[in-house]
Structures are given as structure tokens and as C-alpha cells.
Amino acid sequence: MMTRQENETLCRVGPDTPMGRTMRRYWHPIATSAQLPSPDCAPLRTKLLGENFVVFRDSDGKVGVLDEGCPHRGVSLALGRVEEGGLRCLYHGWKFNVEGKLLETPNHPDPRICDVIKAKAYPVREVSGLIWAYIGDAAKEPPFRRYAFDEVPASNRVIHRIDVQANYLQLAEGGVDSSHVGILHTNQVRPSWRAMRQSSDQGVLDAAVMEDNAPSLEIEDTPFGYHYAAIRQSMAGGGKRNVRVTPFILPTLRVIPATFYYFNVFETPMDDVSTATYIVTHSDRPLVDEEITKVVGLDDTRFYSRSECAFTATWAERLGQDRASMNQSWTGLWGIQREDAVMALAAGPILDRTKEHLVAADQAVVRLRRRLMDAVKLVESGHAPPGVNLTDLTKVLARDQDVAADVPWQDLAREHQEFAAAAE
Ligand code: FES
Ligand SMILES: [Fe+2]
Known part of the structure; x- marks a missing residue:
């Protein structure tokens, strides 16, 4: 059980908080490229x-x-005109370039002001359909990282952003909680349910297949964070066991295995009570955007639009649950990410972890909290947080495989071991 203070430390991310300082040591996605589709948009x-x-x-x-606020008198620059190499504030027309340099001040004819005043601008990278920002101390800017999804062509990648009104940690915890997969996501992963219900949805997803919902978990810390294996009886029988390996890369990324692709999910805190979830689905083969969108459950325009990115279901409509459909849909919802988002919302804006009753199946969740707390302690004592200087994360991947009972699960993630050895 956690104390109230520990919960506060883990969940609060503002500039003057321990986790806020820790998170600010890393680069974060701040938008998708698709949210800024063309020059001067x-x-x-x-x-x-x-x-x-x-x-x-x-x-x-x-x-x-x-x-956001204009350096002149604080009006939001988000209403501004984007034209001729800069962003112009609507109020008095001050114009700034992407580096924050002041270019024009129509209401103040003395050009010397442009050498004195600047908009606060941050380091930015645009790679593989994501826009990244570093908003921490300039002197501590870490090197930029490369991930496995950066290694494939754009046609093999699909990106979604979904803004959820819940603290990042409960979303991140859901991502390292293997025992919910075969239960909450019954619609998608349990063959026995799929066979019974004969839904038109059947067959859209091969994210995973499982009936054993009490996996044993084995966990190891790594230089990038940790990884764990969820070990189940194999559906194929033959004395084999099914091993799903999930890495968590601090501060917010997990990689989840599906049959033909990987989900790379960043739970980026927007503030204490809202989170931008970036799902980068990638594969070694081309992906069809509409299919992935359906798999993750973001094809229902009542609750989500690709351009606005916000998940808008509220308790007014029971978070989008359709109980009349529950003979067909185990949850009364459709799609993995939608189910995950609803679980995060259903726990309230910031989960009170002092009231939990954890069981062995929650070990990977506990490890996530511990690794985040490790990072906070390092930063608060003047050190760099784990993995912040690692640049090549392209070999950190998830696995879902049936193996003989005597094969150590670590053999499935040998790259992580080599990676760990190289980092020492
Ligand atoms: S407030 Fe932006 S130019 Fe005056
Ligand atoms: Fe989930």
C-alpha cells in the first residue's frame, strides 16, 4: 500500500514538484506531425x-x-496568424519565429526591442510522425533517442494521440498490467468468447490470444527502466508455456506485443489530471490505418476525433458503455485503447492508492512505481535519472512466444541483456 505522500510524489508533474523535475529531464512527445499537417497551418x-x-x-x-502566452501582454499565441516565417500574435501583431526570436512589433516602431525580448522557445525534434520537445533545464538537455519504430518506413507505422482526463500513472499502470489483458480485452483476445458471440468484429484483431488470466510475473530492472515476463499456460499445449515480455522505458513508454505488430505507448502527462497517450503502432510490414484505428477502438466518432485527439466520453453517457451490447461485447465497449482509457477514467482523475488491495498479479505495477520513485530520488539528490543518456533504444522490443518450459524468459529478450551489458 502506498502512503498519500508517495502517491502525490508519483502523480504531480508541475514544474515545482519532484516528479515534474524528474520528467523534465527527458524529451517528450508534445504533438503528432498530423496535428500540424502543413506549413502555416x-x-x-x-x-x-x-x-x-x-x-x-x-x-x-x-x-x-x-x-503559450505572448511576451507582450500574455494573450495566447494559439490564436495567432501563422505567416511568412513566423507566428504573429493577434492582439498587437508581435511576430516570433520557431526559435522564439521577435521579428516585428507593429505597435512599437523601434526595432531594437527585437534584440531584447524573446519568446521562450524549446528544443524541438520531428521524427517518425511525432513532434518532441525538451522543456527542462537547457544545461541538462539529454541526447535524443531512437526507438524501434523509428527504424521502419512510414508505411509500416500508424500513430494515434488520445487525450484522456486522468492522471498519467493510472494509464501507465494499465500498460504494465498483463493480467487485465485477457479479461478487460476479452473481446479481442479470448478465443472462447469470440467463438461464442459470432460478432462482426471477430477477426479484426490478433493482438494476442489467451485464456489463462492468472499469469505468473517475473521482473528485472534494466538500464532503461525494467522489463517483465507474463508467463501463462500455452494455448498450444504440449507442455509449452506462453511468455509475453513487456519493456517499460522510463519515463512513460511501454512496448506491447501483438501478433503482427507492436504498440509503443507513451503516457505523456499534460498536467496532473490529463494525459496525452501516443500510440505508435509499427510492424515489419505495411499497416492499414483504418484497421489499426478499429483495433484500438478509436473509430467511434461519438467519443474521439482524429483531428481533436480528445477522448470525450463522460459519465453522462456511462463513459460510452453500451450495456445492451454486452452479450456481444464483454465490456460494452469496443477496442483496446478505448477500454484502457475508460478504465483510467473510471478510477477518477487521480487514483487514491492508499485504498488499494494489491495481489501478486500487480507486481509489474508495483515495479513501475518503484522505478519512477528511483528516478525521482536520483534527480532530487542531484543525479541523472535512469536511462536518460541512452540514445539507441531500437533493440528494446516486446515478445509474445510459446517456448519450452525450461527456456528462461530472458532468452526471448536477449537484446535487452546485451543492451544492459553495454550500458554498464
Ligand atoms: S499581447 Fe501579443 S502582441 Fe500584444
Ligand atoms: Fe489494456
Whole structure:
């Protein structure tokens, strides 16, 4: 059981909090490229770690991330005009480029002001359909990382962003909680249910197949965070066991195995009570966007739009649950991410972990909290958090495999071991 203080430490992410300081040591996704589809398109107003930002794409296609408030008198730059190499505030027309340089001040003819005043701008990278920002101390900017999904062509990748009104930790915990997969996601992964219900949804997903819902968990820390194996009886029998290996890369990324692809999921805190979940699905073969969108359950326009990104289901409509469909849909919901988002929402904005009753199946959740707490302690004592200087994470991947009973699960993630050895 956690104390109230520990829960606060893990969940609060503002600039003056221990976790906020820790999270600010890493790069984070702040938008998808699709949210800024063309040069001079509408700017994006968003949040990261409790602060407000405007993200815009200039006439040359370069992306800038600035503090939202105009340095003149604080109006949101997200309403501004994006034109001729910069973002122009609507109020008095001050114009800034992607580096925050002040270019024009129509209400103040002395150009020397442009050398004195700057908009606060942050380091930005745009890679593989994600826009990343580093909003921490400039002197501590870590190297930029590469992930496995950066290694495949764009046609083999599908990206979704879904903003959920819940603290990041309960979403991240769901991602390392293997025992819920065969229960909450019964619609998608349990052959016995699928055979029974004869739904038109049947066959859209081969995310995983499982009937054993009490996996044993084995967990190891790694330089990037930790990884764990969920070990089940194999559906194929023959004395084999099924092993699902999930890595968690601090501070927010997990990689989840599906049959033909991987889900790379970042639970990026927008503030204490809202989270931008970025799901990067990648494969060694081309993916069809509509199929992945259906798999993750983001094809229902009543609760989600690809352009706005917000998951909008509320208790007013029972978080989108359709109970009349529950002879067909185990949850009365459809799609993996939608089910996960609803579970996070159903726990309230910030889960009170002092009231939990944890069991052995929650070990990977406990390890997540511990590794995040390790990171906080390191940062608060003047050290770098785990993995912050690792640049090549392309070999950190998830596994789902049937193996003979005497094969150690670590053999399935040998790259993680080699990676760990190299990092020492
Ligand atoms: S408030 Fe932005 S130009 Fe005046
Ligand atoms: Fe889930």
C-alpha cells in the first residue's frame, strides 16, 4: 500500500514538484506531425507537464514550441496568424519565429526591442510522425533517442494521440498490467468468447490470444527502466508455456506485443489530471490505418476525433458503455485503447492508492512505481535519472512466444541483456 505522500510524489508533474523535475529531464512527445499537417497551418494549443504551449509549423515546415502566452501582454499565441516565417500574435501583431526570436512589433516602431525580448522557445525534434520537445533545464538537455519504430518506413507505422482526463500513472499502470489483458480485452483476445458471440468484429484483431488470466510475473530492472515476463499456460499445449515480455522505458513508454505488430505507448502527462497517450503502432510490414484505428477502438466518432485527439466520453453517457451490447461485447465497449482509457477514467482523475488491495498479479505495477520513485530520488539528490543518456533504444522490443518450459524468459529478450551489458 502506498502512503498519500508517495502517491502525490508519483502523480504531480508541475514544474515545482519532484516528479515534474524528474520528467523534465527527458524529451517528450508534445504533438503528432498530423496535428500540424502543413506549413502555416493552424497552431496547436497544448499542455505538457502542467505548462501551456503553442506548437506551430512555419512557412518552411519547421516546427516551433513556445510558451503559450505572448511576451507582450500574455494573450495566447494559439490564436495567432501563422505567416511568412513566423507566428504573429493577434492582439498587437508581435511576430516570433520557431526559435522564439521577435521579428516585428507593429505597435512599437523601434526595432531594437527585437534584440531584447524573446519568446521562450524549446528544443524541438520531428521524427517518425511525432513532434518532441525538451522543456527542462537547457544545461541538462539529454541526447535524443531512437526507438524501434523509428527504424521502419512510414508505411509500416500508424500513430494515434488520445487525450484522456486522468492522471498519467493510472494509464501507465494499465500498460504494465498483463493480467487485465485477457479479461478487460476479452473481446479481442479470448478465443472462447469470440467463438461464442459470432460478432462482426471477430477477426479484426490478433493482438494476442489467451485464456489463462492468472499469469505468473517475473521482473528485472534494466538500464532503461525494467522489463517483465507474463508467463501463462500455452494455448498450444504440449507442455509449452506462453511468455509475453513487456519493456517499460522510463519515463512513460511501454512496448506491447501483438501478433503482427507492436504498440509503443507513451503516457505523456499534460498536467496532473490529463494525459496525452501516443500510440505508435509499427510492424515489419505495411499497416492499414483504418484497421489499426478499429483495433484500438478509436473509430467511434461519438467519443474521439482524429483531428481533436480528445477522448470525450463522460459519465453522462456511462463513459460510452453500451450495456445492451454486452452479450456481444464483454465490456460494452469496443477496442483496446478505448477500454484502457475508460478504465483510467473510471478510477477518477487521480487514483487514491492508499485504498488499494494489491495481489501478486500487480507486481509489474508495483515495479513501475518503484522505478519512477528511483528516478525521482536520483534527480532530487542531484543525479541523472535512469536511462536518460541512452540514445539507441531500437533493440528494446516486446515478445509474445510459446517456448519450452525450461527456456528462461530472458532468452526471448536477449537484446535487452546485451543492451544492459553495454550500458554498464
Ligand atoms: S499581447 Fe501579443 S502582441 Fe500584444
Ligand atoms: Fe489494456
